[in-house]
Amino acid sequence: MAAIAAVVALGVSALSMLYLARQTKAAAEQAKISNAVAAVSANDMVLRSLREVHTLMLQHPGSRRCFYDSMPLPTETGRRDAIVTIAELLADVLTSGIHVHRNIPGSASAEAWEDYCRSVLVSSPVLRDLVRTHSAWWPYLSALLPVNQPGPAAC
Structure with missing residues (x-):
């Protein structure tokens, strides 16, 4: 009997x-899905913020050239x-x-974003x-600064 x-x-x-192994596998799959959702959500938040900065550029005609076309900082206050x-917002x-x-x-x-920042x-x-x-x-950006490129001269 014993x-x-x-x-x-x-x-x-x-x-x-x-049963425990099956639950562990399901939990791991759920964590993977959660991480993917978090990554998409966080990326969307960053891109939404970038769109807001671009909207500000549109509200200030010619400002985009200071960020994408090497135009120096204007002298008019x-x-x-x-x-x-x-620039601070960007x-x-x-x-x-x-x-x-x-x-x-x-x-x-991540790599593409750092390339964009550079x-x-x-x-x-x-x-x-x-x-x-x-x-x-902005320590992350400081690490990406190009070497031997001067700062702006006012125009």
Whole structure:
């Protein structure tokens, strides 16, 4: 009788282990799905923020050239202040994107985002100068700054 009870207990234990393995596999799949959803959501948030910065550029005609066409910082105070503010916002968005892509599992576009950040830094003397001046504010961007590229000269 004890032998039968031991066999039954062993069988129940084996079934329990199989059920636990199945639950563990399901939990791992759920975690993978959650990570993918988090990556997509975080990427969407960063891209939404970038669209807002681009909207600001549209509201200030000619400002886009300061970020994508190597135009120096304007000398006129009103335009200058607007461009510097947009540069600060853009630096925040670029840094957030790097942080998101580096820290969320399943973010497949981390390398592409860093390439975009490098490209903007190369084509924007205003952003380069801002990041160099306040490197502690945007450490991810500081690490991506091009070597031997001067800051902006006012036009």
